[in-house]
Amino acid sequence: MEEESSKQFSCDICKFKANYEYYGSKPSFVKSLVLLEEAYLMRDPFTSDAGLIILGAHCSTCKKCVCLTGECSLFYTKRFCMECVYSNINEFPLEIQEEIRKKQKG
Ligand SMILES: [Zn+2]
Numbered sequence: 289m290e291e292e293s294s295k296q297f298s299c300d301i302c303k304f305k306a307n308y309e310y311y312g313s314k315p316s317f318v319k320s321l322v323l324l325e326e327a328y329l330m331r332d333p334f335t336s337d338a339g340l341i342i343l344g345a346h347c348s349t350c351k352k353c354v355c356l357t358g359e360c361s362l363f364y365t366k367r368f369c370m371e372c373v374y375s376n377i378n379e380f381p382l383e384i385q386e387e388i389r390k391k392q393k394g
């Protein structure tokens with residue numbers, strides 16, 4: 289038996305941790321799926337067939353490992369951690385800037 293407990297995803301921002309099964313964009317256990325980014329993936333334990341949970345990915349700018357919640361990262365053509373989003377907010381289109389500003393208030 290292989291020891292799989294070492295494959296652990298950990299978000300650099302919120303410190304969320306979970307074991308992942310695969311890192312990449314073409315998971316072999318979901319045949320028809322090609323992701324837009326390389327991500328940490330695990331099979332959904334609550335569905336018997338091709339259920340998939342994306343745990344997180346790397347920020348395209350600073351390479352931080354971030355989970356996919358709105359507090360930690362944003363996908364706009366590429367994955368960005370929220371720290372990079374805030375420091376480059378003017379690079380994003382207006383509707384995205386508005387969404388981010390709404391989030392910041394809360
Ligand atoms: Zn996180």
Ligand SMILES: [Zn+2]
Pocket residue numbers: 347348349350351352368369370371372373
């Ligand atoms: Zn970043």
